[in-house]
Amino acid sequence: CPQGYSARLMANVWALFALIFLAIYTANLAAFMITREEYYDLSGVEDSRLSNPFSHSPPFRFGTIPNGATDFVMKNNFPEMHLYMKKFNRKTVKDGHLAVKSGSLDAFIYDATVLEYLVGQDDECNILTVGSWYAMTGYGIAFPKASKWIPIFNKYLMIYRENGDLERLQRFWFTGACKPGERKRSSSKPLALAQFMSAFILLGSGACISILFLVFEQVYYRYLRKGLGKLCNNSEWWNLVSLSMATSIRRTKDDKDECRSLSCKVLLSKTEMELKSAQAQIEELEERLLALNCIPIEAESIEKIDE
Numbered sequence: 023c024p025q026g027y028s029a030r031l032m033a034n035v036w037a038l039f040a041l042i043f044l045a046i047y048t049a050n051l052a053a054f055m056i057t058r059e060e061y062y063d064l065s066g067v068e069d070s071r072l073s074n075p076f077s078h079s080p081p082f083r084f085g086t087i088p089n090g091a092t093d094f095v096m097k098n099n100f101p102e103m104h105l106y107m108k109k110f111n112r113k114t115v116k117d118g119h120l121a122v123k124s125g126s127l128d129a130f131i132y133d134a135t136v137l138e139y140l141v142g143q144d145d146e147c148n149i150l151t152v153g154s155w156y157a158m159t160g161y162g163i164a165f166p167k168a169s170k171w172i173p174i175f176n177k178y179l180m181i182y183r184e185n186g187d188l189e190r191l192q193r194f195w196f197t198g199a200c201k202p203g204e205r206k207r208s209s210s211k212p213l214a215l216a217q218f219m220s221a222f223i224l225l226g227s228g229a230c231i232s233i234l235f236l237v238f239e240q241v242y243y244r245y246l247r248k249g250l251g252k253l254c255n256n257s258e259w260w261n262l263v264s265l266s267m268a269t270s271i272r273r274t275k276d277d278k279d280e281c282r283s284l285s286c287k288v289l290l291s292k293t294e295m296e297l298k299s300a301q302a303q304i305e306e307l308e309e310r311l312l313a314l315n316c317i318p319i320e321a322e323s324i325e326k327i328d329e
Contacts, residue, residue: 028235035228043221062128066153067096072103072129084129085110085118092132095157107131115140123149139195 062082064071075082085107086092093111096104110127112118118130119140130137134155141149165172182188 028232028239031235032228032232035225035232039221039225039228042224043218046218046221062152064129064153067100067103067131067156069153073100075106082129083110083127084131085112085121085127086131087112087115087118090132096131099157119144119149 062071071078071082072084075084086096088108088111093104096107112121112127112130115132115136118127118132119137121127122130123144123146134151137151141151163175165175179188182191
């Protein structure tokens with residue numbers, strides 16, 4: 023266990039950093055593994071992202087086919103949007119569908135029936151139609167004037183409509199394998215370093231504070247401890263402030279008798295070695311006396327004999 027304040031603080035900060043980092047990594051890993059549904063849920067042609075594309079970052083990209091019915095409606099009713107979307111227009115509906123699929127366009131505006139057919143026939147089913155219809159018009163079939171087929175066509179058209187055959191034909195030919203209004207694009211965002219910045223900021227702040235504590239400890243032990251020991255002789259008073267400080271001040275009084283010079287330390291180590299050698303010789307002599315059944319005379323008995 024660390025003894026110094028700076029070491030203890032750094033150990034606690036490191037443990038807290040490891041805990042937070044592990045928690046953030048686990049949460050982000052779980053979020054990364056779970057796919058999230060992402061798509062632009064536009065309300066219609068009058069959506070704010072279409073009327074003001076620069077409010078979105080990056081600017082919202084959308085287009086249509088030039089010189090068509092949709093382009094004509096946008097030019098008459100939304101001139102500013104029409105001017106903006108000119109640079110994103112595509113030549114054919116298939117090009118617009120592929121542009122949205124590849125990500126070069128965020129949305130493609132065109133006839134709802136045609137778009138639902140393309141979305142329903144998409145092989146990956148990752149495109150969908152959103153928003154409400156605008157400028158709804160019907161489809162017309164041309165016949166020669168006073169044609170005999172008009173009453174027959176109207177008759178069977180009403181029959182198919184009443185029987186629900188028109189809806190079944192529409193679902194069969196237009197919907198396909200995918201559902202245009204229900205399929206949603208699924209994706210997951212990768213882990214970003216910004217999501218771990220709080221843990222690294224905590225670690226950096228703790229390291230800086232630990233360094234400050236370490237500098238303060240060095241200044242205290244080198245310069246302030248002796249002055250505090252002389253200022254207050256009673257080290258017990260410092261127990262109220264800090265037990266470690268009281269112990270360090272108490273040691274300053276004992277440090278006066280310590281050997282500090284190099285020659286003194288060499289002589290002290292030499293004396294200690296001689297003392298150990300003498301103790302080993304005494305133990306060896308005692309073992310020899312015991313082997314000869316001789317009881318060693320204690321120091322007190324020797325003093326009495328001398329008297």
